[in-house]
Amino acid sequence: MGSHFKERLYDPDSRLVGMFVKFPTIETMEIVASAGLDFVIVDMEHAPLGVETVFHMIAISERSGMAALVRLRGHDTATANTFLDAGASGILVPHCSPYETAKELITDMVFPPNGRRGSGGGGRATQWGIDGAGEYRRGGDSGVVRVPMIEDPEAVEDIDRILSIGGLDAAFIGQGDLGQTLGDRDKAQALVDRALAACVAKGIPACTTAYGGDVRARFEQGFKFLAIANDTGLFTRAVQQRLSMVQEQIEAAKGQAAKV
Amino acid sequence: MGSHFKERLYDPDSRLVGMFVKFPTIETMEIVASAGLDFVIVDMEHAPLGVETVFHMIAISERSGMAALVRLRGHDTATANTFLDAGASGILVPHCSPYETAKELITDMVFPPNGRRGSGGGGRATQWGIDGAGEYRRGGDSGVVRVPMIEDPEAVEDIDRILSIGGLDAAFIGQGDLGQTLGDRDKAQALVDRALAACVAKGIPACTTAYGGDVRARFEQGFKFLAIANDTGLFTRAVQQRLSMVQEQIEAAKGQAAKV
Amino acid sequence: MGSHFKERLYDPDSRLVGMFVKFPTIETMEIVASAGLDFVIVDMEHAPLGVETVFHMIAISERSGMAALVRLRGHDTATANTFLDAGASGILVPHCSPYETAKELITDMVFPPNGRRGSGGGGRATQWGIDGAGEYRRGGDSGVVRVPMIEDPEAVEDIDRILSIGGLDAAFIGQGDLGQTLGDRDKAQALVDRALAACVAKGIPACTTAYGGDVRARFEQGFKFLAIANDTGLFTRAVQQRLSMVQEQIEAAKGQAAKV
Amino acid sequence: MGSHFKERLYDPDSRLVGMFVKFPTIETMEIVASAGLDFVIVDMEHAPLGVETVFHMIAISERSGMAALVRLRGHDTATANTFLDAGASGILVPHCSPYETAKELITDMVFPPNGRRGSGGGGRATQWGIDGAGEYRRGGDSGVVRVPMIEDPEAVEDIDRILSIGGLDAAFIGQGDLGQTLGDRDKAQALVDRALAACVAKGIPACTTAYGGDVRARFEQGFKFLAIANDTGLFTRAVQQRLSMVQEQIEAAKGQAAKV
Amino acid sequence: MGSHFKERLYDPDSRLVGMFVKFPTIETMEIVASAGLDFVIVDMEHAPLGVETVFHMIAISERSGMAALVRLRGHDTATANTFLDAGASGILVPHCSPYETAKELITDMVFPPNGRRGSGGGGRATQWGIDGAGEYRRGGDSGVVRVPMIEDPEAVEDIDRILSIGGLDAAFIGQGDLGQTLGDRDKAQALVDRALAACVAKGIPACTTAYGGDVRARFEQGFKFLAIANDTGLFTRAVQQRLSMVQEQIEAAKGQAAKV
């Protein structure tokens, strides 16, 4: 009943595009799915989304054939595991560095004996228990993606060790935070390039943001999946554009009225 | 603490623009207010919005200086009065015809002795009782707009009598439903023109939809306020446009990869 | 598991006090119950409460031994029956007049063959079906109160006929609306007295508001149960009183600081 | 993206089974869908479900390939149309009689010129506007079922006229309410048989409840779809059975402990 | 107003049974309470329940005389203390090991000077402040149970030290996770036996799951309270059983129809 995201991500021919979503609604999720995007990243870090809302967003997204990945609020891997039990396709861990921290966090989301994820087999991910324990374990291993966000300079320093953590399935390279921290776009891009190169070398699918005309370039550079927009930004600009389009007409109409 | 919509609407120099909203969120309300629109019409008729959600939307909108009008689900004037108690700037009554029906519905929203609206003075509209009963009555009379939707051929037939109903403050001329019912755009526009002319003759501010380049024309034709967009439509198109913009880049990148 | 309100109301020695509640919370319900009130009237008419919120308020109130009566939004007896199925102790119908209207509305809430209430025996009122159909019918007949609000002059005109409607269990005499409509407190009180006298004559328990020092007088006049406050009003005044109490101290402290 | 319920219902070889649902959760909807039922009837009449909850239940059900029908709270066809705009597969109208009433109610849910349903084409039923106005009208005509509940003796009296109402797509014969009203199971079954015969004669698919071993018999009698359970009842009995199964073991263990 | 769970648990003659609950509803809580279970464990670890939902579940459960214990999502003792302030009867801490971790976590939930629980005396647990600070402290000490979940092999290794932590009131021995981690049921049961023996030796009430016919055996083995089912599992199986019961009848009816 899910979106088979991991499988699609590891298909050599695929190039996947998605969006960050912050509106707390299933309406927007269905619109994004119907429009044809491959995945959403539900942004708990920067939006005040509650767990029940995120759960509904995951359920409707996956039922619509679009993967729901969740960006955690902080390093809250307990909530991550609750969402994996609920059928999310994957988890993004913000500021997942240095290596020792990253190792702890990724391992929290892996089943024993290699990790510490608790067993809760009767949830949404197993069709509420209709699928058995074996399928639960299989899905938790090979049906989800655990994705560290590489968005601090120290993370790039540690990139090779981080990418070798067991259970890590992909990486998100956060050019926004790198740029803010370094205060220099070029230095940030150099770190992006370095992190990407490490991913490509190890065959780890990498993601970043591409909000403008840089989609083709990013794919050709080696990224495997891209966040091409965010919902609040798209909506804000659409409202602004519509209003600016009519503003002139309003003034013209007022002028006309004044003349009469 | 409200948006003084009625006062602005009756200002001879104003031309006001707003949007229909169907997303159940205060986020979208704040975005629309920040962008600068004058009002929203919260669409309970075509969106499954609950009363508590609509209440939050009204409160945040009015606190942001943007008027919140509510399009009722059916002829539910009891809910309308609850929202007027809660500080909404006005109510749109869908399919408010024929005349006898319109008279009943508008009168439901007027205080005795002229109408049947029950008295509930301790709510949001009076700052939770900080303003007294006199202010409650004054606000309920002259601080809100009761707006029939003229969207059936029979409503246009009855337009003069409808516009003379006590407590009616403005009119919305629904070209969408008129067009659907008549199955003929030209016939529908003739009815729009006829209804508008009646409004203009009586000094009743009229509203309609103007989703394209027709804003100036509609204002010059005599409309006083216009719904220039709806939220779900704007968002859907924005997602589609963004995806279509990158689709070509994705294909190009895939082609490039295939060649390598 | 309920509050046995009807039984208590018909006990000749009881004099019951309650509150109108408009905050959408179970916290306030528990506070009011713990403080010792006999009942609340959940005010859907003047507060934008959704049905799920009201359901939670009913459940926690009844489980706390305090009766939950619901004032309908308009004449929505369909929702009334849903709440009776959910274990509410009674329903107040606002503006329940003239007689013909009152008869329709009260009868909507009575089981066939005398009325039109649909049968839905597996809900909260029967402990989710643990009690059987017989108990469901018995509870729907003798475990709930159907209470018209006598708050229009025409209702007082029709009072004797209204009080004789089958299934009517008590009456609320709304001095607030009567006063607003007549614009004259004395005339309104004359109608209150007349309606009360009719109730007393027929042995119908009557309720009204008594927000000040008039509780004893109203009981001695013959009222059987009284709404002695409302939650938003109590809270607003408590905040205002606390602030006014400290305002002087703030100014004094500022003055002291200025002198230093 | 829906369940194609109407098409399946009119397939001569199909026999469909569903459940009434009253829990306000998408979890239960997914369980019922995964178990393999064909439809649910979301019971707003007897459960205090809010419109947003029902909307989420509709969306997840239809996305799971299971039809969501909504039993209205009262005769609230305005809400029915909101849910049709939101992609529900159909509407059940409780106590849909006598004929004049039934005609009004069914016609409320049909588009002009034959009915009075307002046009709101940008909602969930059209993939949020991705499908156009033509598809919206087509879906509103031939993609949904309008189902009167025949559950009063007067409805059976009027059955032939009711079944001829334009826009009526199926009928639910409510043996529960008929039995309660008549107070006699045999008389009630005679009316069920009579109503069913009318449906069969006109080729109108009929539904009723079959909560025990009567499923085969009801299908063979001519019913086309059956409600075979309700969620709260199933859950209550399952908890009771589990507890009764262990009660003896608890007592035995206590006895054993006492002996030691 | 609570369920006096701790008192009942320490009664030598009692043997208590409860359920894990994951549905986000008060309906299910009331059903379980009405059926007669002694406690529920609200499962935040494996179900996406929000804090407000859990709060409502606690309130209705305790008001119904059934204890509400909360299984935390991760090691979030801050939320645990919020729920103790809200009147929960106890807290289960998942994967509460090794000893040093367990000591930190249990101590977080004990008042100073022995622990670090912050003081918040005006909440639900004190009847919203009607009970004073002394009663708040007394209830926080002797009215709640703090329960580590012994579900990792290392926890069993540390069992004696863990059971000696101040403020620990009972223990839950998690055979499910032990079995998953060890991949061997017999080895897991050996650890269960060892952990139970340590509890019995120290007079610490122990709990585990007993979902089948093993209830008597577990009680006789020394367990004091048992989780005998979970809500989603019970419901899923009930739906499946009902459908499988009618499946044959459906096929028979179809066969009959085909023959005709």
Next chain:
Amino acid sequence: MGSHFKERLYDPDSRLVGMFVKFPTIETMEIVASAGLDFVIVDMEHAPLGVETVFHMIAISERSGMAALVRLRGHDTATANTFLDAGASGILVPHCSPYETAKELITDMVFPPNGRRGSGGGGRATQWGIDGAGEYRRGGDSGVVRVPMIEDPEAVEDIDRILSIGGLDAAFIGQGDLGQTLGDRDKAQALVDRALAACVAKGIPACTTAYGGDVRARFEQGFKFLAIANDTGLFTRAVQQRLSMVQEQIEAAKGQAAKV
């Protein structure tokens, strides 16, 4: 669109008063704002408030010109940053000690390079992206207050070092917890005095509770802002007072009735 709290707090002439709030409603927030208080502290530590509820409370409070500060549940600075992105005026961190812990927690809420707050510039705090990245950084630095709660004896020991942490903007001195922990009011007040003196010496605005007649004294002692009440306490006492006021009247009326 916010309340400019930090600016007001640093105005030498201001003395600000606020309340703790625990009811999960925007109604109470508006009442408190309309009554004229300067700020609220939304109490996530001792009330089971979900993040979406807190978000709505922040938005309506700030839009009403009243500052919304959030007391965290535990040391959850990830959620703190989400609320700063959402436009909260500040954060209170409970039990923010010893120094090393305090330093970690405050630094979590400061942007790089001095701290670790992640960058999320398109949220409510920037008018949903209408304000740019520069304004986002400026607001995050100088538009919010980060406030440790000094409420453990060890915190007072470390007070000078804690007050020197970069990004710390004010301090809350928690006399309630200090008193509970020490079990001696005088000793606790000595620590309060010591902590306050350190704040005054460094020019750090300090806050504490002043629930009685001690407002003037606390301001004169050097506190800059005070929590003068909490919502649940005010409401509980108001209900109790109202009931106690009428209790005598009820008894008198009953006595009168008995005599007749």
